[in-house]
Amino acid sequence: MNIYASAAVTADGYMDDASTERLIISTPEDLAEVQRLRAASDAILVGAETLRRDNPSLLVRDGELRARRRAEGRPEDIDKVTFTASGRLDPAMNFFTQGAGRKFVFSTRPLPRLEGVAEVIVVEEPLTAPLLVTELEKRGIERLFVEGGPRTLQFFARAGLIDTLRLAVNRDMRLGAQPGAPRLTFDEGYLDVPHTCTRLGAMEIETWCFHPDRSEEDLRLLRQAIELSRLSPPSPTSYRVGAVVRTSRGELFTGYTHETSPTHHAEQEAVAKALAAGAELRGASMYSSMEPCSRRSSEPESCSAMMLRLGFARAVFARYEPDCFVCCRGALDLRLGGVDVRVYPSLGAEVLEVNAHLFR
Ligand SMILES: NC(=O)c1ccc[n+]([C@@H]2O[C@H](COP(=O)([O-])OP(=O)(O)OC[C@H]3O[C@@H](n4cnc5c(N)ncnc54)[C@H](OP(=O)(O)O)[C@@H]3O)[C@@H](O)[C@H]2O)c1
Numbered sequence: 001m002n003i004y005a006s007a008a009v010t011a012d013g014y015m016d017d018a019s020t021e022r023l024i025i026s027t028p029e030d031l032a033e034v035q036r037l038r039a040a041s042d043a044i045l046v047g048a049e050t051l052r053r054d055n056p057s058l059l060v061r062d063g064e065l066r067a068r069r070r071a072e073g074r075p076e077d078i079d080k081v082t083f084t085a086s087g088r089l090d091p092a093m094n095f096f097t098q099g100a101g102r103k104f105v106f107s108t109r110p111l112p113r114l115e116g117v118a119e120v121i122v123v124e125e126p127l128t129a130p131l132l133v134t135e136l137e138k139r140g141i142e143r144l145f146v147e148g149g150p151r152t153l154q155f156f157a158r159a160g161l162i163d164t165l166r167l168a169v170n171r172d173m174r175l176g177a178q179p180g181a182p183r184l185t186f187d188e189g190y191l192d193v194p195h196t197c198t199r200l201g202a203m204e205i206e207t208w209c210f211h212p213d214r215s216e217e218d219l220r221l222l223r224q225a226i227e228l229s230r231l232s233p234p235s236p237t238s239y240r241v242g243a244v245v246r247t248s249r250g251e252l253f254t255g256y257t258h259e260t261s262p263t264h265h266a267e268q269e270a271v272a273k274a275l276a277a278g279a280e281l282r283g284a285s286m287y288s289s290m291e292p293c294s295r296r297s298s299e300p301e302s303c304s305a306m307m308l309r310l311g312f313a314r315a316v317f318a319r320y321e322p323d324c325f326v327c328c329r330g331a332l333d334l335r336l337g338g339v340d341v342r343v344y345p346s347l348g349a350e351v352l353e354v355n356a357h358l359f360r
Pocket residue numbers: 006007008009014015016022025046047048049050051053054083084085086087088108127128147148149150151152153155182
């Protein structure tokens with residue numbers, strides 16, 4: 001998933017004042033740009049406190065942007081997402097009543113009042129950003145626009161999940177001391193990376209790109225992994241998977257399911273070749289046609305545990321593992337371990353086709 005985070009802040013870093021009225025920090029030009037960014041996304045996410053304080057609709061209102069989405073075969077309305085521990089959300093909020101997009105609420109408790117107005121995703125474990133992202137990805141969301149408030153931005157930043165951060169700073173607005181007003185802060189050092197600064201009318205736009213776009217290489221090596229998966233013999237008890245390891249020095253090692261042993265997974269085969277060649281795997285990328293496994297009966301260590309142990313930095317795959325044999329949480333475990341996980345569902349149909357022997 002690609003995560004684009006955005007906020008408007010005053011010159012002294014506030015995202016709102018302490019009053020009950022909504023403070024407009026952006027200029028019309030900036031609001032128009034935010035509309036364009038929303039329209040380029042599949043879903044928008046804000047924290048539950050923002051819904052309670054501002055009751056925003058979170059829609060793409062611009063007719064041209066809606067028409068463009070329609071022309072691209074996408075729904076005019078983007079999906080909406082929020083998350084809560086308290087459950088203090090009213091079904092009459094604009095979040096639920098406006099727009100035809102899907103509405104998702106992540107909650108640590110059941111919320112019967114929201115039945116019929118949203119899909120409530122109840123999580124039993126602590127709600128983490130990796131869990132939220134993984135669950136949204138499984139529901140087809142590839143581009144997520146995160147609009148605040150400050151605690152929500154911090155929630156994604158701490159997990160290292162923000163790809164791009166855009167701060168629109170109104171240099172003419174300064175609030176001074178405002179006890180209790182929401183202020184944007186990040187952990188020390190988080191913003192100490194190169195960023196760009198441009199002007200948009202009265203606003204200064206600061207943009208950080210934390211993870212450069214690597215989709216071209218990702219797609220090329222994923223296609224190679226899918227081709228490798230075709231070499232794997234069909235078996236009623238396993239998926240046919242292909243894998244390519246790319247070390248940080250650019251060396252490539254390949255493998256496919258059962259290549260040298262009837263219990264080996266594709267990732268294991270590729271890693272075995274890399275280790276035999278003396279390659280350094282810390283910081284490497286794993287390209288698998290299907291999500292790396294998290295639990296298996298045939299061997300003691302799962303592929304995701306192996307990748308964490310060896311210090312892989314990235315995991316790229318085309319298709320989440322269907323709940324056929326076990327309920328897989330490979331992507332989630334990898335994200336929780338700090339691995340940058342990227343999924344390319346545009347190639348997922350091919351992976352299903354290679355595994356048609358299991359789904360007939
Ligand atoms: N200037 C801007 O661009 C902009 C944009 C958006 C919002 N805002 C402002 O930001 C303010 C709100 O910001 P905020 O930081 O106070 O709140 P927030 O980020 O909007 O929402 C925080 C809420 O998210 C839920 N949450 C956070 N972590 C969670 C976790 N691990 N598990 C479950 N739920 C979790 C909690 O909801 P529960 O309390 O329900 O448990 C928490 O209170 C508002 O004043 C709004 O106007 C400004």
